[in-house]
Amino acid sequence: MKICGCEISAQEIRLAVCQLDDDGAPVMKPIKQTRIEIKDDNDDAQLSACLDEIRAFSAEHQIDRFVIKSRARKGRMAGGPPTFKLETLLQLNESTDTRFVHAATLASFGKKADIDYPEKLPIYLKNAFLVAAYGLKQ
Structure with a gap:
């Protein structure tokens, strides 16, 4: 099973595609595109283009499930409107299942x-990788 771990921050989705190796450890697959970004979340054309980009990414990498790190809905650490729109766009991709993991659970x-992070893993992908590893172990 291929899992795409997603961390949504501001106006972008950070992506880490993983699957289990023969020993049952999560392994990150090398991908060129590690982010999907939306500039103006009030522009219908950009929202539609972002959904198309998510669908193309999912098909290209044969993603079975997106796992998203949940964010607070209210309060000091709440996500802004663009982040919730990006969550929705991931859920609208009909070809893949979508699950959420609470930040405290993660x-x-x-x-x-005992997670071995890949060598040379960019800092901005650390949470996305951890989300994918969690999705694989559940």
């Missing part, structure tokens, strides 16, 4: 699980 998993 933090606990990161502490308890």
